[in-house]
Amino acid sequence: VKETGRAGAAVFDDQMQRKATQRMATKTHLGGALRRNELRLRFQPIMDLRTDAPVGFEALVRWEHPQRGLLSPSEFLPVAEESGLIVDLGRWVLENALRQLRDWESRLPDVRDLSIAVNVSTRQLQDPGCISFTEETLALTGVDPRRLHLEITETTLMGDVEAAIRHMTQAAELGVRLGIDDFWVGHSSLSYLHRLPAHTLKIDKSFIQDLGGTETRPTLIVETIIRLAHALGLDVIAEGVETETQRAELCRLGSDKAQGYLWARPLSPDDALA
Ligand code: C2E
Ligand code: CA
Ligand code: CA
Ligand code: CA
Secondary structure (H helix, E strand, O other): OHHHHHHHHHHHHHHHHHHHHHHHHHHHHHHHHHHOOOEEEEEEEEEEOOOOEEEEEEEEEEEEEOOOEEEOHHHOHHHHHHHOOHHHHHHHHHHHHHHHHHHHHHHOHHHHHOEEEEEEOHHHHHOOOHHHHHHHHHHHHOOOHHHEEEEEEHHHHOOOHHHHHHHHHHHHHHOOEEEEEEEOOOOOHHHHHHHOOOOEEEEOHHHHOOOOOOOOHHHHHHHHHHHHHHHOOOEEEEOOOOOHHHHHHHHHHOOOEEOOOOOOOOEOHHHHHO
16 A cells, blocks of 8 residues: 555656646746747637527637647646736737738628627736727727627636726727626626626536436526526527537527537638638
């Protein structure tokens, strides 16, 4: 027992050590990644469940790492958040998402009706310059503010809640649409849901995955979230829809919009346009 224990601890230490080293390396290189233009955006269509047509795209960031390949946000966003680099990274995402929208428009006039959703993290929303940067970038790219949807997670609202709400209100005054992302995944947003100047509520994929099975509880929970959102005047988007059963169930329950692998994975700009 002792032997295994010691061996186990050694493996554990080794893994911890490797993780810590990788975190350090990520931190060192992430700043350079921004300067070297190694960040990429992928775009996942958001579908209107009544018409089954795309109404917009969510921009999702990736890092094209020269050695490690295309990294997903979970591999570098925590480090960006911790180091404060998230502010610059977030600005890069916003600017490039809006530019991409204009680029698509120049190639396909239909794009004019589509919205673009951008994720906003805690640090970004608390950055005093976030609203002026948003306003300037909208002006620079000439995108109608109503086409920009900022997705705000519950964790974004931890920390300085008052600053976050103030900035959300200012963004709404610009005409930008605000969405609550990952609703109910944490524990906090219910308490100030009524204070948020939001337009949409996004149901996390963890609630969607069990829809349409033999269990009735997942359905009841999703149904309740949709009712609550609609009672508050919010549009509902369901995320992580992978099966036809889930789609049909969401239609029946009255969800307005949805996104997920059933329609498309996050796509490159050219694939998204196609
Ligand atoms: P999120 O905002 O909840 O985004 C949804 C995630 O689910 C995305 O993962 C997306 O690729 C994935 N997804 C979409 N459809 C399906 C599906 O049908 N099945 C499954 N299993 N997954 C699906 P991704 O791209 O890895 O992003 C993870 C998280 O990273 C996002 O979660 C968001 O919180 C954050 N994130 C991504 N891009 C940005 C960004 O530019 N800025 C900030 N602040 N956060 C970002
Ligand atoms: Ca999101
Ligand atoms: Ca999220
Ligand atoms: Ca989510």
